[in-house]
Amino acid sequence: MEYIKEIHINEAIIHILDNSSEEPVINEQYLELNEDTYKFLLRHVDRCLKDEELKYAVFNQERNIVKDLSQEYLGGQNSLLEISKELARQMFILMKSRGNIASGDLLIVSIATEYGPMLGIMKMDYIKNYTHAIEFVDNKIGINIVPQFTGLPASSQKIQKCAFIKPLQEGQDFNLLVIDKSNNKEKDEYGSNYFISNYLGCTIINNKRDITKAFYNAAETWTRNKLNEDASTQEIVRSTIQKKLKQEDSIDVKALSEDLFKDQYEAQQDFVQFVSASGIDETIAIDKEWVAKKLKRVRLKIDSDIDLYINEETYDDPNRLEFQRNGDGSINIIIKHIINYIQK
Template structure:
């Protein structure tokens, strides 16, 4: 996956999309990018680009307003970001008015320069309930209370649910936008749940290396937990083999890996391969090395549902600090060695 590591905000505009109103409240001016505002936007953008649910997308062939107006801007046909942002706000507001389950919020459109080229960012900032103090003068005395604010923006420490980052379209590219579209679990929101991708953006998700790698790791772990319940030694062998492949190989062949691990058990070999492929993976899994490196920095172990261990990768593989002993009966000993100091938390 192409990770965004450098972000520069050129211009930003905010609009109010309150579905209780008849029309959106459209801004005629860009935001003044003071240090506080720039930092606020930058932190949200950074969180979006680092979010593991950020996916690749590609615009569908059908005509779509978002695709057309953004490409006109990125290609220099129309350099007015305010007009572009107003058109995007109108389009999204129409969709919101047709579906009462879509929450009100503010829409922020940003022009970005990144290490992967220029982009237009679309951030839907759903309102969050905040509280503030209220000062009243009662009988010449000060009274201070707490009142709710129903139209607060998510703070820089909170995550945005829906965002998109659009780059110039090149038909040869695998993707032309990055999409963050988190869904609520409530059944009442199922109607129109994919409005952001399908209706507003007019795009389709394109599977990337991080998605494949993450799905593969999760599927392998779920299979191991379900099928290897009373043989900690075998479970450790499976996990170690998978970690080794992730670190050493650029692609993993599921059938070949299964044959290596379960070479003496044809039925288990077939069951493992089938289960992994049923999670939407092809036989060849492209490995995202950046994701793997981040994932393996720390090993988290839950032992017999009673003990939790958090060990960094170097210590886990350092036999002078940590050791796994096989007892020959399916059980193992996990030994923490040469302890100089410890604290309780």
């Protein structure tokens, strides 16, 4: 996967899309990118591009306004201000036709990255904030707390829907990066795909990170379900898979199952079938950067009453952590050479 680390914001515009209004409030000016505004936008863009829910997508073949407008801008045929107005109008039309799509601001941002320019579309749903209200009653001051529903997500909060669109070129693996999370109302009413299907007109495709993540989760689910009373074999399966993920560029699921379960043919078959039923091919290309991030810190939930958080270096060091097999399916986990500890 393309992990974007270098981001520069060129220009940005924001429009107001309030479901209680008959028309969107269309901005006629670019945002002033002072130090505070620039930091606020950069943090949101950076968080989105690092989000685990970020997906690859390709535009569908049929004509789509978002695709056409984005390429007009990225191809230098129109200004960000003009194309952003139509992008906002199209989103507002969709919001009014669907009913329960959350009100918010639509941020359109032009960014430069190490992989080239991108056009960002970020739907910033309003959040509920509280402020004080001062009233004078009989010449006396009264102060109450009242809710406000027009607050934008703080830079520490995650955006629910956004897209980062690339200039279209022949032979591209993907055309855009997309996040499409849904609140409960949207899930109940429309499913989770109005943003992808109706607005962007694109189709999600798997990338190396998604495939690696899906395999890791499928293997863990199988281990929990099939070996729930055999901690010794659980440890062998988990440690072997983690070693493969760190050391290999790809994993052959069938060969892995044979390595894990030796002469246990039924266990081999069951593992392979479960992974296949999870939509994963027999050979998996590993996303090494996702693995490094995922395994940087290991959490062990032991029985129902112990939680351990262990960094990768300590987890792999037999001089600090040891797994002892008792021969009855149970194990002892020994933490060694403790010099100091604190209680929280």
